[in-house]
Amino acid sequence: MSIELWTWNTPNGRKISVALEEMGLAYSVHTVNIGKGEQFNPDFLKISPNNRIPAIIDPESPDGAPISVFESGAILIYLGQKTGMFWPKDLRHQVPVLEWLMWQMGGFGPMPGQVHHFLQVENEQDRRYGLERYSKETRRLYGVADRRLAEVEFFAGDISIADFAILGWAWRHERHQVDLADFPNVKRWYETMMARPATKRGFEVALS
Template sequence: MTDRTIDLYSFDTPNGRKISVALEELGLPYRVHVVDITKGEQHAPEFVRLSPNHKIPAILDPDGPGGHPLSVFESGAILIYLAEKAGRGLPADPVRRVRALEWLMWQMGGFGPMPGQVHHFIALADEADRRYGLARYMKETRRLYEVMNEHLSAHEHFADEFSIADIAIVGWTWRHPRHEVDLADYPHVKRWYDAVMARPGVLRGFAVPLRRT
């Protein structure tokens, strides 16, 4: 019998959480392999064969298309692959599908790189570097929260139904305290975030141990 268990190679980061949440929400069987990026394990040759960009997450599906093993890297590509494999997580309606993909790409291109820079500059010891970086990236991060807030003022979810766009975005919204953002300032984002974070699959995905104890 073919092993249908997907191998997830990941760590406790927003991009890593997107995939553990997706696997739980989509009901796909998987096992976790922790790649400790604080110890440089993302550069190990066996991992680089799966993820040539030396970044987590990555998956290995032993039951890929045609029954052949398939590895996938980059969290956005993984989300699309998993949704198509499961037959849900991407709306069937063509217009709503485009909306989900729009917001997925919005997260990948903006609401990830910008908050990630905030994380970086907050951690810097040099005060002059911190001030410059935070002024630049905090402004853009808060603008992105405003974009979300405006959209969600008229929509329950990013594609009008729960999709991989919500999974991608909640992975980074989860870190709003590290962005030094109070969701009370963005009430529509807060409503959406509280509802998504209450979903059983999302809760299970965030509970997956992605760090070694």
């Protein structure tokens, strides 16, 4: 039986399609058109009470009973623990995975997401203020990532679910108005990730 992936073509949605492909898990896609408000449908709210994509239903969880999981970070941790892939066995090595996953969830997602928003604001004064504030913070976060990747090949040392999480948002760097040439270590990592066959498949899955 395959995992049900409830999703849309967004950075958070792509995190999970990439992870599922990289882990070699069977899954089916159930699109949730957030432009049409399908995230508020009662059936979807049963598995994602925060009315956000993505969410999954795993009919065969480790204890054998079906389980649903919402929030992309929680889904990645669940899949990593379920498969033992891209998730270290010992606590010491889990720490950097969790650190960089939380860094993405808390900053490198919400901040560039605000850039996406303010680029569409019509009021020039509001638009200018929003872009000045959030573009500056977004570039700061790219700088944090660049310094980290000057020291290691992947964010937690070895490739992990943290890379899938961050890649979902780095994929939209052009919409962030960020030139990766300004962050050469991020550029190297991004090109390495996007060249992986399973990651490519994760971005090619029809999610809309």
